[in-house]
Amino acid sequence: MYVRPLSSLLILTAFWTFYSMKATADILKSVNRHLSLQQQQDLQSPITEEEIRLALEGAPKNTAPGPDGLTYQVYKNHWRLIKEYLIELMNYILDTGSVIDSFSDGVMTLIPKTTHPTTVSEYRPIITLLNTDYKLFMKTCGVPEKSIIHNLAAIRDTVLYFEEHHDDMGALLLVDFNKAFDRVNHLYLQRVMECFCIPDKIISVIKNIYRTAHSRIQVNGFFTQRIPIQASVRQGCPLSMFLFALSVEPLIRMVHQNLNSEQRTTCPLFTSRVYADDVLFLLRDADNCVTLPHILETYSAASCAQLNTHKSFLIPLGSWPDGLTFNEITTVLQAKMLGMTVCNSFEEMVEINWTKTTALTRVTLFQQIHRNLNLFERV
Numbered sequence: 001m002y003v004r005p006l007s008s009l010l011i012l013t014a015f016w017t018f019y020s021m022k023a024t025a026d027i028l029k030s031v032n033r034h035l036s037l038q039q040q041q042d043l044q045s046p047i048t049e050e051e052i053r054l055a056l057e058g059a060p061k062n063t064a065p066g067p068d069g070l071t072y073q074v075y076k077n078h079w080r081l082i083k084e085y086l087i088e089l090m091n092y093i094l095d096t097g098s099v100i101d102s103f104s105d106g107v108m109t110l111i112p113k114t115t116h117p118t119t120v121s122e123y124r125p126i127i128t129l130l131n132t133d134y135k136l137f138m139k140t141c142g143v144p145e146k147s148i149i150h151n152l153a154a155i156r157d158t159v160l161y162f163e164e165h166h167d168d169m170g171a172l173l174l175v176d177f178n179k180a181f182d183r184v185n186h187l188y189l190q191r192v193m194e195c196f197c198i199p200d201k202i203i204s205v206i207k208n209i210y211r212t213a214h215s216r217i218q219v220n221g222f223f224t225q226r227i228p229i230q231a232s233v234r235q236g237c238p239l240s241m242f243l244f245a246l247s248v249e250p251l252i253r254m255v256h257q258n259l260n261s262e263q264r265t266t267c268p269l270f271t272s273r274v275y276a277d278d279v280l281f282l283l284r285d286a287d288n289c290v291t292l293p294h295i296l297e298t299y300s301a302a303s304c305a306q307l308n309t310h311k312s313f314l315i316p317l318g319s320w321p322d323g324l325t326f327n328e329i330t331t332v333l334q335a336k337m338l339g340m341t342v343c344n345s346f347e348e349m350v351e352i353n354w355t356k357t358t359a360l361t362r363v364t365l366f367q368q369i370h371r372n373l374n375l376f377e378r379v
Contacts, residue, residue, distance in 0.1 A: 023301035030254035034197040047090045055139035066131035097204040106215040128236035138239040160346045162317035171283040176311035180277035182232040185304040251299040260284045
């Protein structure tokens with residue numbers, strides 16, 4: 001009797017589903033922080049006029065509109081006329097979780113990475129332009145922005161520590177994930193939100209908004225058909241940074257629990273730092289180079305993240321051995337981290353960054369000399 005063999009696609013799908021679910025379960029075990037009951041109640045409370053007004057006042061000026069053509073300025077100019085409708089709309093979305101398809105539509109414009117691009121990979125999509133009512137709703141659901149200063153200070157203090165303690169081993173590892181925002185798996189993100197005890201009402205709203213999300217790409221002055229967004233957190237969405245941070249948090253928890261636990265008791269340096277899609281780890285011994293790749297593999301299988309070894313790099317500190325590498329990632333003595341030039345010499349690092357800062361300041365001041373400014377504008 002002839003039995004038709006299973007297709008390779010069915011086999012691949014079955015095993016991919018099994019192992020990705022197992023990876024998700026493994027990495028979510030490390031999550032040991034959850035929302036309190038009070039925090040859950042606050043998240044579900046009705047959206048007020050004050051919250052929308054503050055979100056609108058804090059919005060940047062002169063930004064490009066979304067597909068509906070309405071800017072923040074239109075909402076500001078007609079606030080007294082539309083505020084009641086906005087409050088009703090946003091609370092309806094919050095209570096029911098239902099939105100019309102066009103609510104989460106977006107427009108993307110491509111910019112070339114090279115002078116004469118010949119392939120799609122040589123184009124970079126810029127921030128998605130979204131409707132203003134969508135952005136206002138997401139702003140009311142968001143959290144305050146975090147300053148980058150704390151991360152820069154942590155890097156500075158780490159370089160200084162290893163310069164003063166030459167016998168200690170250490171290395172700064174900056175991990176780059178290929179198209180980090182675009183690869184976030186929606187099902188994984190939902191599981192993470194559930195694990196943090198985010199209320200079902202909020203999860204339902206976010207899930208429905210992303211389920212109906214579509215974008216059109218502007219090419220040569222024309223728009224493509226609507227493309228469904230079935231993965232990623234959208235750059236341009238006020239909530240995208242918070243959602244991406246949520247998706248990375250299980251990785252950070254797992255790293256914190258499995259790396260450098262003994263060293264942290266004697267030397268209170270950081271183990272990991274994250275700002276936007278920049279993920280930085282501090283390696284302290286050779287065992288880290290064995291443990292961390294397994295953790296990254298588990299996270300990648302769960303979230304669909306993809307490590308980009310070509311844009312990741314390692315800076316050795318202290319007595320880090322010359323031949324000790326991490327996953328074939330390039331070892332360098334100087335690189336940019338979070339916009340700051342970092343090297344294994346504290347004095348050199350200060351010199352490079354301050355020289356660059358003072359040069360930029362001189363250029364800016366020189367440009368102002370020829371402008372006709374009054375005293376208040378000069379100050």
